[in-house]
Amino acid sequence: MEGKIYKEISPRNRQRRTLIIGLLFASPWIIGFLIFQVYPIITSFYYSLTDYNLFSAPEWVGIENYKELFGDDKFYLSLYNTVYITVFGLIPQLAFSLVMALILNMNVKGQSLYRTIYFLPTLVPVVASSLLWMWLFNSQYGLINEFLGAIGLIEPNWLLDPNWTKAAIIIMGFWATGTNTIMYLAALQDVPKTFYEAAEIDGANSWQKFWHITLPAISPITLFLLIIGLIGSFQTFAQAHVLGTQSQSVGGPENSMLFYAVYLYQNAFSFLKMGYASAMAWILFIIVLILTILIFKSSAKWVYYGGDK
């Protein structure tokens, strides 16, 4: 029966048939890729070379937008703010997730309860969590300052003092690290026990076991979380946009919360400078691309994939 089918179709036709079936199954993504990614990427680059305000046709200006950007103080400020919360937010947050996962992995009682508690905040919609933290950070009636006052520390005016706004965003970020903790925990549970036992026989101490076994074994997850986190961090928008309302300005007090994506949004949809915003989008694209490539390149040195090693 089956032999009959195969005899009737020549190998070449069969190859064509499998190609057509494959493309048919993949077609939703292929069509979506062309409409929602390829077309806008190219158009975005074209817009970045024009002056465009939505209402009249784009007007060609060459690299004028890019030139203007490189002389724009707010562009540099938004880049600085973004890099700031990436370095002082993302990286400590990843380390924190790892530490929490390591402790959770010590087979303590109530592991699943703690896991749920750490995960819950990630379910809170970003606008709701921003509103909640706005209230917690309230300088007069907020819980955080009440606590800081009680133990005799300074009580910053978190959302109105430009020196503290980014710290507020970063602290808020710690609350939503549950997903990373859970991914780290899953990775830790996958590290073969025999590795540790072998190390114990060799007389390794806890630190050596962590440094030489645990860290390399979970390095693929670290790579994944680092890249995803980096891309997310460079697109920080909603928290800043909501928390900024406290100071009645888009970028917060003295533009201290003017992150890259916030400034880009402002240019596009408040000032209707679509060309300028597109140039910003392309620079963002290139920054993310270069950082991703650099991390991947460096990963050959610090990421270990299982198998013969």
Add this chain to the structure above:
Amino acid sequence: MANLALLEEIEPSKGLSNKPTPKKYKKGKNRFLKKSVIPHLILAVVGLLFLTPFVWLVLTSLKTSDEIFAIPLQWLPEKFIWSSYTDAMQSIPFFNYLWNTVLICMLSVAGQLFSSPLVAYAFSRLQFKGRNFLFFLMMATMILPYQVTMIPLYVLFNKLGMVDSILPLVLPSFFGSAFNIFLLRQFFLGIPNEYTESAKLDGASEFKIYWKIILPLSKPALFTIALLTFLAAWSDYLGPLIYLNDPANWTLSIGLKAFIGANQIDWGMLMASSVMFTLPVIVLYFFVQKQFIEGVTLTGFK
């Protein structure tokens, strides 16, 4: 692999080398402290810190405004007042926002459930020329920032007259998302070939195999992507902010944000709305989590 087997062989001898020595006894107490007390302490303190915002959120929503602004701070209200909830439902069109949000979520989930498994099937269980290249391309799109495509897509949807409708927010879902496709592909790759071989020998079409065998086996993975899609759509801010101008079309995200922009902040009401905005996803999570675990155990895949 060979290394692993070797280590397992060594394991039994571990008992011998681990003979308790007097020195170890001395360390016992210290060890208990290190292995049990300290981890518990850290977990409990951090857990408490993580829960406090929730507690504060709910308590604030149940206080009178005098209690909210009490100095010194007052933890518990005299008695629980629900008026912040009724006020919130009256002064913002809460149910209107809720309906808009639910509609977007449902359509996004439907779109993803239609498209992502189809594409994942192509990338996992079909062999065709160019497959690996397409898959690589898809994975690469994951690093593409939303901002790059945002403006041209806005212009496009604007020209099509779709701005101020939910179409720009839900249409892309019907073409799959790289992350969902990747997750499902990993799951499909884990389904043993024996499940599909006999159907193939009987001459069943690929679509029949996909529909009758692969999809029913993949319920837990489908649950996962449905939940992830729902959560993302529920809390999406930038998308609705760009596309929904008419307050009648607003989602909860935009509605609540606009509420603080326009008014002297009424924290009780704002916290009550935030509770109502958050509670559905938490309930949904606990519900689906159970289904998910059941699904995993029933199908026998891990």
